[in-house]
Amino acid sequence: MKDSAKILVLVPCYNEEENIVATIERLKATCPGVDFLVINDCSTDSSPALLKNHGYPYLDLPINLGIGGGVQCGYQYARDNGYDVAVQMDGDGQHDPRYLFHVVDPVLQGQYDMCIGSRFIQKEGFQTSFMRRVGIRFLSGLIRLLCGKQVLDVTSGFRAANSRMIEYFSRHYASDYPEPEAILSASLSGFRVGEVPVVMQERQGGMSSISTFKSAYYMIKVSLALIIDRFSIRKVKEAAQ
Amino acid sequence: MTQQLQFVMLAGAVALLGLIFFFLKKGYMSVKYSLLWLGLSVLLVIFAACPYVVYVLRDILDIQMPVNLVFLLMFCFVLVVLLSLSIAISQLAEKCKRLAQTNALLEKRVRELEKQETNKQ
Numbered sequence: 001m002k003d004s005a006k007i008l009v010l011v012p013c014y015n016e017e018e019n020i021v022a023t024i025e026r027l028k029a030t031c032p033g034v035d036f037l038v039i040n041d042c043s044t045d046s047s048p049a050l051l052k053n054h055g056y057p058y059l060d061l062p063i064n065l066g067i068g069g070g071v072q073c074g075y076q077y078a079r080d081n082g083y084d085v086a087v088q089m090d091g092d093g094q095h096d097p098r099y100l101f102h103v104v105d106p107v108l109q110g111q112y113d114m115c116i117g118s119r120f121i122q123k124e125g126f127q128t129s130f131m132r133r134v135g136i137r138f139l140s141g142l143i144r145l146l147c148g149k150q151v152l153d154v155t156s157g158f159r160a161a162n163s164r165m166i167e168y169f170s171r172h173y174a175s176d177y178p179e180p181e182a183i184l185s186a187s188l189s190g191f192r193v194g195e196v197p198v199v200m201q202e203r204q205g206g207m208s209s210i211s212t213f214k215s216a217y218y219m220i221k222v223s224l225a226l227i228i229d230r231f232s233i234r235k236v237k238e239a240a241q
Numbered sequence: 242m243t244q245q246l247q248f249v250m251l252a253g254a255v256a257l258l259g260l261i262f263f264f265l266k267k268g269y270m271s272v273k274y275s276l277l278w279l280g281l282s283v284l285l286v287i288f289a290a291c292p293y294v295v296y297v298l299r300d301i302l303d304i305q306m307p308v309n310l311v312f313l314l315m316f317c318f319v320l321v322v323l324l325s326l327s328i329a330i331s332q333l334a335e336k337c338k339r340l341a342q343t344n345a346l347l348e349k350r351v352r353e354l355e356k357q358e359t360n361k362q
Binding site for chain 1: 334337338341342344345346348349
């Protein structure tokens with residue numbers, strides 16, 4: 001199965017000139033049989049030139065759509081090109097490609113429709129700051145309250161999706177801070193969501209997309225979006241497991 | 242209501258109506274978004290031309306000053322216009338996103354086709 005399945009790694013990239021080449025080279029060295037696609041979200045630094053010079057396959061968004069719109073574009077590409085599994089992996093080197101198949105295997109084996117790489121199951125590696133853990137725990141609790149699904153690392157951007165999930169995400173995907181919302185909308189729509197332990201690293205260089213000032217806005221916006229999703233998506237019974 | 246106030250209000254309402262027609266004629270505003278504004282300015286013209294309507298409405302709603310009723314109605318109207326604009330912006334943003342995504346997917350296809358062409362030559 002592993003050899004015949006078409007797997008696409010989606011790497012969103014916004015001003016990642018310091019990390020993107022290292023991330024892709026590590027991915028190519030670790031998982032040689034896997035296709036990848038960088039999604040350049042209208043970067044203003046030298047990232048587009050780097051992608052071009054290295055001959056990496058990439059999508060060039062004409063306007064900055066934010067992580068949600070960019071990743072969704074990647075899912076549309078995966079759908080149009082008949083991929084069986086699409087894996088999201090950040091372009092900043094936080095996600096180690098050695099764990100790629102840890103995330104992909106449960107999806108390939110049909111255990112989950114979407115599998116999330118979680119740093120909080122075995123609590124190894126980079127665990128992020130205390131305040132962020134509090135925020136993540138709150139969102140995790142909120143998601144559990146709204147759909148009954150327990151996911152620990154709700155903001156993890158390291159996740160694999162099967163073809164049905166790809167089709168769904170190519171149509172419905174939140175724009176601004178999509179990770180927690182994707183879990184809720186997928187669960188409510190009857191997809192099986194699960195998580196596996198991975199080890200993450202601190203980002204190698206550059207700046208995270210969520211600054212301290214934006215965290216309050218992030219929490220309010222995501223919480224509200226989750227509550228609204230709960231009311232706007234009709235709950236479908238989870239498929240027989 | 243004094244004659245002077247009625248005259249000023251009538252002139253203002255007619256000017257607003259004229260301005261909206263001008264925008265429509267010049268194509269600055271589409272008919273879809275002008276409907277609410279046209280409704281508002283026609284209502285204002287009616288209020289200014291025959292204040293009797295306002296007096297009746299005031300008595301029904303038991304508001305002391307007729308002009309307060311006009312303010313209240315205008316405020317509600319502006320609120321509706323603003324809400325409709327927020328909806329319009331959200332829909333435009335969604336359409337813009339779809340367009341950008343389709344464009345990016347097409348751009349990649351074109352880039353690859355061009356590469357194939359140059360390799361063939």
